[in-house]
Amino acid sequence: MGAAGRGDRHSLTGGAAAAAIVAACLALSGCGTDAKTTGLREEALATSPSPTAAAPPAPTTSVTAVDVPVTPTMATASAVPAFRWRVARVSAAQLGASWHRGCPVGPSSLRRVTVSYWDFAGHPRTGVLVLNAGVVADTRAVFAALYRMRFPFRSIRPVSDFGASDDASMAADNTSAFNCRLAVASGPPSWSRHAYGKAIDVNPVENPYLFAGRVLPPAGARFVSRSRARPGLIRRGDAAYRAFVAAGYRWGGAFRAHDYQHFER
Numbered sequence: 001m002g003a004a005g006r007g008d009r010h011s012l013t014g015g016a017a018a019a020a021i022v023a024a025c026l027a028l029s030g031c032g033t034d035a036k037t038t039g040l041r042e043e044a045l046a047t048s049p050s051p052t053a054a055a056p057p058a059p060t061t062s063v064t065a066v067d068v069p070v071t072p073t074m075a076t077a078s079a080v081p082a083f084r085w086r087v088a089r090v091s092a093a094q095l096g097a098s099w100h101r102g103c104p105v106g107p108s109s110l111r112r113v114t115v116s117y118w119d120f121a122g123h124p125r126t127g128v129l130v131l132n133a134g135v136v137a138d139t140r141a142v143f144a145a146l147y148r149m150r151f152p153f154r155s156i157r158p159v160s161d162f163g164a165s166d167d168a169s170m171a172a173d174n175t176s177a178f179n180c181r182l183a184v185a186s187g188p189p190s191w192s193r194h195a196y197g198k199a200i201d202v203n204p205v206e207n208p209y210l211f212a213g214r215v216l217p218p219a220g221a222r223f224v225s226r227s228r229a230r231p232g233l234i235r236r237g238d239a240a241y242r243a244f245v246a247a248g249y250r251w252g253g254a255f256r257a258h259d260y261q262h263f264e265r
Contacts, residue, residue: 096160103180127156130178132197170204199264207260
């Protein structure tokens with residue numbers, strides 16, 4: 001529709017000459033609203049006799065309401081869910097296969113933590129970590145910082161959801177903490193820091209473990225190069241790395257066998 005379709009509507013009566021001028025204007029200009037056309041219309045109206053002494057009706061304007069979608073940048077701070085960190089005791093039944101008699105710590109030394117996080121699509125989610133009671137307070141500061149910076153996680157679930165299989169949890173790109181198992185390392189068998197609830201593996205696919213010529217999990221092979229930042233990937237000195245180190249964690253990415261997913265106390 002041309003500009004005239006958005007303009008005022010006029011009713012012209014009488015005066016063949018005036019009507020002819022208006023008709024010619026419409027035919028030639030397509031009812032445009034430039035200054036020249038406006039002048040012709042005003043002249044036609046001024047020279048056309050009116051059947052009554054009443055003034056011509058005032059033009060009317062039609063306004064159409066348009067809904068403006070709310071974008072993330074327009075959202076208020078109140079629209080973002082508050083960070084959540086809820087701590088509870090955990091039972092042997094809740095720990096499932098991830099704990100058994102003979103482990104270096106018992107359920108009474110562990111806590112089940114409900115924690116807020118952002119997924120890779122930018123949606124707020126809620127996950128569960130099982131941690132040693134002695135690191136809960138410091139680890140809260142880490143995950144609160146990660147939540148503020150919107151660091152993405154694929155999922156945060158207890159390893160018991162995967163039958164206590166570290167391989168299955170890593171293949172699912174799951175972030176987890178406690179798991180009563182031996183360390184995956186050379187040398188004599190020893191308990192992993194996960195067996196104490198004092199280690200966290202973060203986004204294992206984006207942050208693989210390079211051990212004995214293998215990439216664990218295998219899907220992490222495309223992330224072996226750490227030359228550039230990517231969502232969910234941790235590099236020395238970046239914001240996520242600094243959040244863990246500030247809470248006293250050591251990063252496995254600095255180990256001789258690079259374990260980029262691993263942070264431990």
